[in-house]
Amino acid sequence: xxxxxxxxxxxxxxxxxxxxxxxxxxxxxxxxxxxxxxxxxxxxxxxxxxxxxxxxxxxxxxxxxxxxxxxxxxxxxxxxxxxxxxxxxxxxxxxxxxxxxxxxxxxxxxxxxxxxxxxxxxxxxxxxxxxxxxxxxxxxxxxxxxxxxxxxxxxxxxxxxxxxxxxxxxxxxxxxxxxxxxxxxxxxxxxxxxxxxxxxxxxxxxxxxxxxxxxxxxxxxxxxxxxxxxxxxxxxxxxxxxxxxxxxxxxxxxxxxxxxxxxxxxxxxxxxxxxx
Amino acid sequence: xxxxxxxxxxxxxxxxxxxxxxxxxxxxxxxxxxxxxxxxxxxxxxxxxxxxxxxxxxxxxxxxxxxxxxxxxxxxxxxxxxxxxxxxxxxxxxxxxxxxxxxxxxxxxxxxxxxxxxxxxxxxxxxxxxxxxxxxxxxxxxxxxxxxxxxxxxxxxxxxxxxxxxxxxxxxxxxxxxxxxxxxxxxxxxxxxxxx
Numbered sequence: 001x002x003x004x005x006x007x008x009x010x011x012x013x014x015x016x017x018x019x020x021x022x023x024x025x026x027x028x029x030x031x032x033x034x035x036x037x038x039x040x041x042x043x044x045x046x047x048x049x050x051x052x053x054x055x056x057x058x059x060x061x062x063x064x065x066x067x068x069x070x071x072x073x074x075x076x077x078x079x080x081x082x083x084x085x086x087x088x089x090x091x092x093x094x095x096x097x098x099x100x101x102x103x104x105x106x107x108x109x110x111x112x113x114x115x116x117x118x119x120x121x122x123x124x125x126x127x128x129x130x131x132x133x134x135x136x137x138x139x140x141x142x143x144x145x146x147x148x149x150x151x152x153x154x155x156x157x158x159x160x161x162x163x164x165x166x167x168x169x170x171x172x173x174x175x176x177x178x179x180x181x182x183x184x185x186x187x188x189x190x191x192x193x194x195x196x197x198x199x200x201x202x203x204x205x206x207x208x209x210x211x212x213x214x215x216x217x218x219x220x221x222x223x224x225x226x227x228x229x230x231x232x233x234x235x236x237x238x239x240x241x242x243x244x245x246x247x248x249x250x251x252x253x254x255x256x257x258x259x260x261x262x263x264x265x266x267x268x269x270x271x272x273x274x275x276x
Numbered sequence: 277x278x279x280x281x282x283x284x285x286x287x288x289x290x291x292x293x294x295x296x297x298x299x300x301x302x303x304x305x306x307x308x309x310x311x312x313x314x315x316x317x318x319x320x321x322x323x324x325x326x327x328x329x330x331x332x333x334x335x336x337x338x339x340x341x342x343x344x345x346x347x348x349x350x351x352x353x354x355x356x357x358x359x360x361x362x363x364x365x366x367x368x369x370x371x372x373x374x375x376x377x378x379x380x381x382x383x384x385x386x387x388x389x390x391x392x393x394x395x396x397x398x399x400x401x402x403x404x405x406x407x408x409x410x411x412x413x414x415x416x417x418x419x420x421x422x423x424x425x426x427x428x429x430x431x432x433x434x435x436x437x438x439x440x441x442x443x444x445x446x447x448x449x450x451x452x453x454x455x456x457x458x459x460x461x462x463x464x465x466x467x468x469x470x471x472x
Contacts, residue, residue, distance in 0.1 A: 007348055010339065014352060018359030025363055029370035 034065040036089060043085040044075060047153050049174030051076045064090060073097040076188075077172035100173035100188040101268045102157075102166050107198035107261075108141040109161040112214035129182045136162075137211040140201040142185055148177035168268045191268045193242055195255050199262040202235045209260075216262045222254035238263065280411050283404075286467045287415025293391045294423040295457040300391030304423060305449060307382070314428040315421075320382040322417030325395050327364060328357045329413040332396040333406055353396050361387045391420060427456055 041061040048056035052074035054063055063070045064086065072086040073095035080097050087094040119128055119135035125143035133139035142163040149157040149164065156170035157177050166177070168191070178186040185200050197216065201208045205217035218236040223229075230244035231254050238254075255263040291297060294304045300321070307317045332353050340346055365383050368376040386392055395416045399409040430452050439448050 006343070007345065010343070010345060011348060011352060011355070014335075015355055018355060022359060022362055022366070025366045029366050031369055031373075 037061055037065050039089050040064050040086065043078075043082055043089060045078050045082065047077055047172075047174060049077060049153065049172075049176055051174045068092070071095060076100050077174050079172075099191045100175075101168045101171045101191045102173065102175065102177050102186050102188055103196045103198075103266065103268070104142065104164050104166055104186050105196070105198055105200045106140075106142040106163055106183075106185045107214040107264070108136065108138055108212045109163040109214075111161065113138055113141065113162075113212040125180075126182045134183075138201055138203075138208070138215065140183060140185075140203065141212065141215075143183065147180045147182065148186060151176045151180045168266075189242060189268065193240075193245065193268060194265060195240060195245070195252055196264050196266045196268075197231075197238045197240055197262060198264050199237055199260075202237055204236055208236070214260055214262050217260060219259055221257050221259060222263060225250070225253040225257045227253065280408065282467055282470075283408055283411050284415040284418075285470075287412050288419040288422060289460065289463040290467055291416075292419040292423055292460050293394065293416050294420055295460040297394065298457075299394040300389055300420060303385065303389065304427065305446075305453065307385075308424055308428045308431055311425065311428045311432070313382075314424040317382045317385070318417070318421035318424045321386055321389070321391065321420050322414070324357075324361060324364070324383070324386055324389075324392055325413040325417045325420075326410065327360055328353075328392050328396050329399055329409050331356055331360050333399060333409050336400050349397060349400065350393070353393060357392060357396070358387050391416070423456075427453065430456060 041057065044057040044061060046057050048058075050056065052060045054060040054074075060070075060074065064072065068090075072090065072092060073083045074097075075082045075086075076097065076099065078097075079099050083097045084094055114137050115135045116137045117132065117135050119131070121127055121131060123145055125134070125145045125147040128134045128143050128145055134141075134143040136143065142159075144159055144162040144164070146157075146159045146164065149155075149159055153174065153176065154170045154172055156167045156172075157164055158167070159165075164177075164181075164186070166186075173188055173191070175188050178184075178188060183200070189196070199208075199212075199214070199216035201212070201215045203211070203215075205219065208215040208217050216233075216237045218233045218238070220233050222231045222238050223233060226248075227250050228244050228248060230241045230248075231238055232241070233239075240254075252265045255265045287293075293299045294301065303317055303321070308314045335352060335356060336346075336349065340348060340352065361383055365376070368383075395413050399412055402412070404412060431449065434448055434452055443451070
């Protein structure tokens, strides 16, 4: 009996001392965490897409708690719903989110363009681009191996007939596909826009015409018909200045006049309109 | 002084905890995939080994041995090391948040790592003085660091290699670990003769 006690008692004493030290330490040195943080974090969708410009949802939530000047309308996937919740939790005024969707500036599918080589390498646009700028005849166009589709958290991107297409009904506007595209063909536009230039070729018109029948040849016809001067041909490709494009009196004149049909009329109001 | 250097060098190279004593294999295989996580883990191990030795050595010498309780060594050491790591975590979180962030995940992981427990027990078994024990802990930690960093390099090479299907994953990692460990056996006998 005595042998057991001489073993048990020291261990118990050491254990109790350790426990007491830990209890005291956790009380004395407790770190004050902002009690709003978990609430704020809960409002955010948790996709960690980085569209807000912070390192993931945790980073944005931390910035919101620590710096009251941080805007609440930076979460594009969450749209107005999240912005409203955030403004309620933080007690600030509601700020409208400019909802965005991703659009692909290329329409070079198999019907409009051809392959110049038969590519059998790694199934990745980045890898394919390293080899003579990709398999397609247009070096500016969609490589068609779906790097964008792989990173999309919403499965909104698919490669259809050799060119990436984005379903605006699923796109939340996080912009991860835009970062993944080695040819920088994808950009985010506000989901109220109605026309999109579906070409990024900076080749001269004659070259573009040779490699793709749906490419912008820089004919400047759209420039002439645009009543607001919102569309300009720069580096042999038409670019729309969406700040000027709103409230067009002659809706989609550019798209209707386009000789190669590379300016598309697009209904981009999908996901965000459904969510309210 | 020569003895301290011998202890340090032999702990790093000859009696390397991972590659010669085969202690701490779990983090060695688990966390060595990336260089930065391997570094973080190793730094945490060095830190905890030093703290654990500093805490357990007096307990053994002043409490257990005089009272004939040497047989309680293992259980008391585990208890003390576990409590110590928790305490260190709380302190770091309060005073050095940046260090807590970089060590954060790895600290609780090595609470009862066998390499840490092994260092403290072997320090007693070897009959080291307190200073020698601390040097040995430092050397063991550095040896762990060396093994981790080396092996993360080996693994990054394996990642790009064309490995037969049945060897993919853990099998080829274990083979690589065995070869790395074999290379360390070459150090045997070097240190003793260095100062002879």
